[in-house]
Amino acid sequence: MSAVRLVSTKAMNREEWLQWRNRGIGSSDAPVAVGVSRYKAPLELWLEKTGKKEPEDLSSKDATFWGTTLEPIVAQVYAERTGKKVRRVNAVLQHPDYPFMLANLDRIVEGGGILEIKTAGLRSQGQWEEGVPLAYQIQVLHQLAVTGKSWADVAVLIGGQEFRIYRIERDKTRITQLLKLEKIFWQHVERQTPPEADGSDSSHRALSLLYPQNSTTLVDYSEKSEMNALFKSLIEARQRSKQAEQQEALLEQRVKEAIGNAEGALFSQGKALWKCSKPSRTLDTKRLAQEQADLIAPYWTEKPGTRRFTVQTGEPS
Numbered sequence: 001m002s003a004v005r006l007v008s009t010k011a012m013n014r015e016e017w018l019q020w021r022n023r024g025i026g027s028s029d030a031p032v033a034v035g036v037s038r039y040k041a042p043l044e045l046w047l048e049k050t051g052k053k054e055p056e057d058l059s060s061k062d063a064t065f066w067g068t069t070l071e072p073i074v075a076q077v078y079a080e081r082t083g084k085k086v087r088r089v090n091a092v093l094q095h096p097d098y099p100f101m102l103a104n105l106d107r108i109v110e111g112g113g114i115l116e117i118k119t120a121g122l123r124s125q126g127q128w129e130e131g132v133p134l135a136y137q138i139q140v141l142h143q144l145a146v147t148g149k150s151w152a153d154v155a156v157l158i159g160g161q162e163f164r165i166y167r168i169e170r171d172k173t174r175i176t177q178l179l180k181l182e183k184i185f186w187q188h189v190e191r192q193t194p195p196e197a198d199g200s201d202s203s204h205r206a207l208s209l210l211y212p213q214n215s216t217t218l219v220d221y222s223e224k225s226e227m228n229a230l231f232k233s234l235i236e237a238r239q240r241s242k243q244a245e246q247q248e249a250l251l252e253q254r255v256k257e258a259i260g261n262a263e264g265a266l267f268s269q270g271k272a273l274w275k276c277s278k279p280s281r282t283l284d285t286k287r288l289a290q291e292q293a294d295l296i297a298p299y300w301t302e303k304p305g306t307r308r309f310t311v312q313t314g315e316p317s
Helices: 014-021 042-049 062-082 122-128 134-147 172-191 201-210 225-259 285-291 293-299
Strands: 004-008 091-094 107-109 113-120 151-158 162-169 264-267 270-273
Touching: 042 172, 042 201, 062 113, 062 151, 062 162, 091 134, 113 122, 113 134, 122 151, 134 151, 134 162, 134 172, 225 264, 285 293
Parallel strands: 113 151
Antiparallel strands: 004 091, 107 113, 151 162, 264 270
């Protein structure tokens, strides 16, 4: 089995590339689609794939700039250290049996392999201590599924000076599971039905985009057992959270009592500091608005209203 060469990316601009990308799940989308990304939820990805949200442009970010700049250098070092030839693949590839599965490869390696290139900052070093992070494993397994290749090497440059190579072999069981999960996500896209929120900040953003306004009606779920169980769980979770916050506040106060007038205290598991912050100045905007209303009038801007979520317990009125 080999991938279908869908379209060349040599002369493709960002807008064209996004159009092709939205035709399926790319390798960088795969961890998000199956719910293992730390940065984006399936719901937000669904908004992008259905054209309801423009993907964030990461090209101006430092991590993207350095990743792009260092990619050919990392590829060259990989070739020198392994003795294997590598070449670019300037195309969007497509799975021959699952058209929604797409992939852009960093490099092809002679001998039937793929080279995936990563750069990581020092703060991310710990994520690599036990091997390739899970999200990148999913990304590579997706590429192996699309291309039919038997292995992939992940070459990572950490902190600009530590170079590592990890091998990921084709795993039929994991790829089968990945296909199953990606199919479920893509069905949501095809049917225009959003996947469930997962409690992340990404899902919070997605819900705000998906449902920006409200009507004046109330949905009556009082006779629906499933929805009432959901609401009860929410109330109980909030109560547990409030109790935890109260307990944390109490313990913090006890530690402050123990510190007293000192700067802080040392403990066997760490230290706690209770230090005065530097003096700061703040602008009294309320007074300014009262005394200089005409002066600041041209500078007022209006922001659209946002939906505020509140919970009330007791019998519905």
